[in-house]
Amino acid sequence: MKKLALFFIALTIFSCKQEVKVDYAILSGKIENAASEKITLYNSYERSDKKELTLENGQFTDTVKINNGNQFYLIQGKNNVSLFLTEGDKLNFSYDANKVDSTLTFTGNNSAISTYLVEKKINNKDIKLNTEDLYSLNEDDFITSVLKVKKAQEDFLYNATSLPESFIKNETSNINYEYLATISNYESYHTYFAKIKGGFKASDKITSKLKDLTYENENDFQFSSNFRSLVTKNYQNETADLVKADSIERDIAYLKTLATIKSDKIRNKLLFDDAKYGITFTKNLEDYYSLYSKASTNQYNNDKITEIYRNLKTLTKGNASPKFTDYENNAGGTTSLDDLKGKYVYMDIWATWCGPCIGEIPFLKKIEKLYHGKNIEFVSISIDKEADHEKWKKMIVDKELGGIQLFADNNWESQFIEDYSIKGIPRFILLDPQGNIVSANAPRPSNEKLIALFDELKI
Structure with a gap:
């Protein structure tokens, strides 16, 4: 009976340990012929979320907090490597800095996703036209070209091995958003690259493909940089309309537009992305800060913007300037x-x-x-x-x-x-x-x- 009791106690302890979740991944790497010992790891969703790493004898191991999504960029010298990390992962990579594409390998959790992201980047070089050639095309040829790229990207995804279904679903949406983002640029880019004087107005062949798009999908917003670009552009266009209608400053109009977004996640992200730079340029500091503060519900972001605001208050007309020496x-x-x-x-x-x-x-x-x-x-x-x-x-x-x-x-x-x-x-x-x-x-x-x-x- 005593042994049975001890067994259940041990089982309970083991079960409790199994329920413990971590909010970080363990990343390790080995880089041959590294030009520098310094590495910077950026989060794709929030580039200010970055971590500085240091190579010792060409290697490192470190923990990476997973706060802002799972896609990262590792910058070492001129090399840029895509990574995918989730909570609890242990991911290892290695490459020769002189020939990254042919030597880069991943092992560990979700290594298949990181491998896919790197190989996708290489594949895109082979299937895409350069920007000038693409946007110089007429509408019909342009649509044919971007659809061909979309199909090739989907085939590449579906032929990849060992990818989780959840990732395939998200990446399929991301490929579609890349297609739509490319289309959304056609009017302005075609005007420039085709050297059309007086501007160019795209037909329904182009604009109709964007009409049914919704802009408050939080999952897609975090996963897809292409969707984030579409969302940002949509609210910038709404801002331009507001500026014309109400004759107000563009930065103030943009905050008013963002304030209408129902999703806290999307609204807070776009507000912060604008304010961390925009507040330093605005000519209407009090109005800008007031609008931002009323619209944002993210306390961490708010504290950061308030800190900048308080510093800017010391830089008003008549105050002594900060100094530099020597x-x-x-x-x-x-x-x-x-x-x-x-x-x-x-x-x-x-x-x-x-x-x-x-x-x-x-x-x-x-x-x-x-x-x-x-x-x-x-x-x-x-x-x-x-x-x-x-x-x-x-x-x-x-x-x-x-x-x-x-x-x-x-x-x-x-x-x-x-x-x-x-x-x-x-x-x-x-x-x-x-x-x-x-x-x-x-x-x-x-x-x-x-x-x-x-x-x-x-x-």
Whole structure:
């Protein structure tokens, strides 16, 4: 009887252990010929959900929290590897960094899914036209081409081995969403690539395929980046209509549009994706923050946006500017913000890799020439990585950049950049001669409002 009792106690303990669930996966890998010991693992659903990993003798093992879906991207040097992880998985991979496609292998839980995702990427290169060739086609040929790709992707999926039925179902939907997302771009892309002057209006052959699409499927929203693109584009289109009807700022209109979404998951995600950058650019901080706060029900997201909002409140007109100290000056030596007191300071935060930043250079040079000898300094601060330091110096010469050219001490993570909550560039800042803020988000050189602002200040 005693042995029987002990048996049931042991069985109970074992059963309890079996019910324990973990919220992480264990990922291990081996990379030969790695260019760097540093690896970054991004979550496909939420790119801010990332984990930094370090190779030791070409190998690593680490836990990965599964908070925002199951699809991940592993970035190591120039290599990008797709992974699929669920709670409790133990997944191992290995590859040679010099020949990833031919050497990459997976073992462990859901290894078949990760293998499929990688092989799908390779297969897509063989079956897809490049963007220009595809969108230059007329409507009939375009539809024929994208349907052919869709069929090839479905065949590739159904011929893959050992994939769970649940994944096949989700991936089938994802392939269809990719097809629809490609179609949704046809009107604007065809106008551009076919060089149609005066614009182009797609016929029902194109637009009818999107009419019955619904936008509040939470499962598809989390699984499919293609569906997320369609959802985002739909609400951006609704926003454009609202801007035309009510003559309000686009960022405010977008929040009002997102607030109508019934799904908490989808609404909160789109609100946060916009606000973590948009709030730093808005001209209507109080309205923006109020609209966001009323519409979002995700406390973690709300705390993040509130933190940014409170910092932005310190950057209002008349407040003392955050400072930088001893930034490298291309002309020699170092420069601190305090060195520039006594004149207005118009700062351009930029980087050599930033296309829109480069686009502002001709306008900035004209403004500098127009105000040469006036009571204003033009300061450009590069947030390039240290590895691109020489590229920065070369561009100054090649583009014949004027003004004061400075190099920030820690790129995006420079304290001055963080103090201004800069999430995107180019960013322009205007200070008065006392070092106080005139505008933490000043007009760009290409914007005629900049000259009007300078005139108002009698510069």
